[in-house]
Amino acid sequence: MSALLQAVNLNRRFGGVQAVAELSFNVNQGEILGLIGPNGAGKSTVFNLLNGVIAPDSGQIIFDGTDITGLPPYTVARHGLARAHQIMQPLLGLSVLENCMVGACFGRENMNLADAREAAREVAQSVGLGDRVDALAGSLTTAGKKRLEMARALSAHPKLLLLDEVLAGLNPTEIEHMIETIRGIRKSGITILMIEHVMRAIMSLSDRIVVINLGKRLAEGTPREIAENPEVIKAYLGDSKLLATAEESVS
Amino acid sequence: MSGSVSQDVAKAGTYKPHRSLTDEISRHVREPFPWLIVIFTVAVALAPVVMDDVSMRESLLLAAVYVILASNLNLMIGYAGYVNFGNIVFFGLGGYIGVYLATSWHVNLVLAALVGGIGVSALAYLFGRGILGLRGAFFALATIGVNEAIHAFVTNFEPWGGATGIYLSMDAYEPLGGPMNGLWICYFLIVVVMGLSLLLSYGVKTSKFGLGILAIGQNEDAAAVLGVPTPRYKAIIYAISGFFPAVAGGLYFFKSGIIEPNGAFDLTTSIEAIVMIMLGGAGTVTGPVIGAFLYEELRGFLLFSETFSHLQLVLAGVLLLIIVLFVPGGLLGWLRARLPWLRKWLQ
Numbered sequence: 001m002s003a004l005l006q007a008v009n010l011n012r013r014f015g016g017v018q019a020v021a022e023l024s025f026n027v028n029q030g031e032i033l034g035l036i037g038p039n040g041a042g043k044s045t046v047f048n049l050l051n052g053v054i055a056p057d058s059g060q061i062i063f064d065g066t067d068i069t070g071l072p073p074y075t076v077a078r079h080g081l082a083r084a085h086q087i088m089q090p091l092l093g094l095s096v097l098e099n100c101m102v103g104a105c106f107g108r109e110n111m112n113l114a115d116a117r118e119a120a121r122e123v124a125q126s127v128g129l130g131d132r133v134d135a136l137a138g139s140l141t142t143a144g145k146k147r148l149e150m151a152r153a154l155s156a157h158p159k160l161l162l163l164d165e166v167l168a169g170l171n172p173t174e175i176e177h178m179i180e181t182i183r184g185i186r187k188s189g190i191t192i193l194m195i196e197h198v199m200r201a202i203m204s205l206s207d208r209i210v211v212i213n214l215g216k217r218l219a220e221g222t223p224r225e226i227a228e229n230p231e232v233i234k235a236y237l238g239d240s241k242l243l244a245t246a247e248e249s250v251s
Numbered sequence: 252m253s254g255s256v257s258q259d260v261a262k263a264g265t266y267k268p269h270r271s272l273t274d275e276i277s278r279h280v281r282e283p284f285p286w287l288i289v290i291f292t293v294a295v296a297l298a299p300v301v302m303d304d305v306s307m308r309e310s311l312l313l314a315a316v317y318v319i320l321a322s323n324l325n326l327m328i329g330y331a332g333y334v335n336f337g338n339i340v341f342f343g344l345g346g347y348i349g350v351y352l353a354t355s356w357h358v359n360l361v362l363a364a365l366v367g368g369i370g371v372s373a374l375a376y377l378f379g380r381g382i383l384g385l386r387g388a389f390f391a392l393a394t395i396g397v398n399e400a401i402h403a404f405v406t407n408f409e410p411w412g413g414a415t416g417i418y419l420s421m422d423a424y425e426p427l428g429g430p431m432n433g434l435w436i437c438y439f440l441i442v443v444v445m446g447l448s449l450l451l452s453y454g455v456k457t458s459k460f461g462l463g464i465l466a467i468g469q470n471e472d473a474a475a476v477l478g479v480p481t482p483r484y485k486a487i488i489y490a491i492s493g494f495f496p497a498v499a500g501g502l503y504f505f506k507s508g509i510i511e512p513n514g515a516f517d518l519t520t521s522i523e524a525i526v527m528i529m530l531g532g533a534g535t536v537t538g539p540v541i542g543a544f545l546y547e548e549l550r551g552f553l554l555f556s557e558t559f560s561h562l563q564l565v566l567a568g569v570l571l572l573i574i575v576l577f578v579p580g581g582l583l584g585w586l587r588a589r590l591p592w593l594r595k596w597l598q
Contacts, residue, residue, distance in 0.1 A: 106478030
């Protein structure tokens with residue numbers, strides 16, 4: 001399997017805090033890679049580095065054969081890397097359809113308005129927002145806004161989708177729906193890198209998992225390997241329940 | 252369920268775009284709204300001719316200038332979400348360039364005004380790349396700075412008459428067939444610029460570029476992550492928003508027969524334009540028109556009223572406060588929230 005994205009020796013410091021330290025990992029074509037770690041481990045910072053919201057102090061990011069290190073987020077988006085935010089950022093005054101159209105128009109395929117409208121409609125349908133396309137984004141529920149984050153990112157027809165805690169704040173039924181949606185996205189050929197705290201979900205969805213702690217890579221492997229890794233158990237010490245659910249969902 | 256999801260996504264993934272510019276234009280021609288703009292423009296142009304009323308022409312001319320200022324400022328405030336307090340600099344600088352070319356170089360008036368528009372837009376693009384990195388209040392302050400800096404420069408710029416400005420002699424109107432004729436021609440030209448400003452506003456709002464600008468206005472960081480090239484787009488909309496005000500400035504000051512720094516770069520007019528936008532409804536095409544006409548009426552009434560003649564700006568300020576606090580959508584926003592069918596007709 002070839003690597004769609006390579007992160008090589010990434011470093012980023014905020015004042016006295018080394019948020020990301022000598023971090024390297026690959027995301028392979030077609031896989032779902034889970035990125036987990038305790039709170040404050042630097043997961044969201046990694047996403048910010050990958051899609052250009054902040055630049056790394058050193059290191060290199062290769063996406064689909066192109067060096068995208070330090071490029072601004074809108075250029076990274078054009079290369080086919082889309083992101084759904086942990087804290088939802090809907091364009092509140094625009095409709096659901098228009099939100100998705102922004103993704104389609106300015107994403108990888110650089111569509112014109114009419115084509116973007118079609119693509120946006122299809123994607124909204126596929127994530128379960130088909131009957132809300134004309135509603136203002138501000139009027140959606142939390143679950144709806146999470147779906148909109150995904151729909152907007154998908155409308156760009158990306159090669160790689162970054163999902164930042166898209167399950168957080170959802171109820172069990174909504175989580176089930178979202179997991180199905182994520183599986184569907186992967187089947188359509190889009191590679192996924194996801195941060196998630198809902199262990200049951202990430203263990204069942206991921207092909208591989210990278211664990212980070214204090215900005216460093218702690219472990220990497222299949223969900224089962226990760227669940228049995230003593231280093232990981234130590235990092236999550238005090239949260240044995242978390243691992244218990246993880247074990248349960250793997251076996 | 253997962254099967255249908257993946258099919259839908261896969262189908263979306265293979266969709267191939269292609270549509271030509273002529274298709275895009277013909278789509279707009281079938282819409283009712285651009286035709287409303289054309290009808291409105293023709294009506295404003297012909298009203299004083301039909302009524303044979305020069306004072307009506309003068310008040311409509313002022314209203315048209317207000318519409319031009321408000322509508323183009325709305326591209327920044329209503330669409331891109333950037334409050335430009337110094338927008339009058341476009342009008343003043345365009346006025347100087349246009350009047351100077353038309354008088355000292357005897358350039359055709361329309362050409363002179365257009366050169367003013369292009370020059371101001373080019374300058375705005377350069378300035379924009381610099382100051383549009385600022386957000387919120389800092390951007391607003393920087394725009395006041397731009398206006399004051401150019402005001403100070405022009406006041407000391409001798410070729411443009413320094414602090415006394417440029418006066419036009421009666422000869423200046425000869426190419427237009429004398430002063431009487433010239434005033435009518437200036438009026439028609441300004442009304443045309445008004446119509447074009449509204450078509451521009453509609454065109455931007457319904458274009459892909461406009462979608463990017465609206466996204467910036469809603470949440471600039473999210474827009475960038477979605478792929479909108481924010482620095483370039485902001486500079487472009489800033490430059491575009493300067494074009495028609497600058498053209499109108501050339502025509503207006505030529506018609507007035509005088510241009511001097513304090514009149515050309517008057518911050519008060521900048522703020523009045525903001526009141527008009529908020530009064531009519533920011534972010535809509537029609538709102539600034541309604542706001543400009545209402546404000547022109549109100550201003551006329553206040554100037555001639557014995558009690559209020561010195562309170563015009565005080566009342567404008569109070570009006571702005573009331574709107575921002577209680578009716579942030581302006582008149583049109585208020586109406587459209589109650590009558591949704593209006594959306595199709597009044598963009």
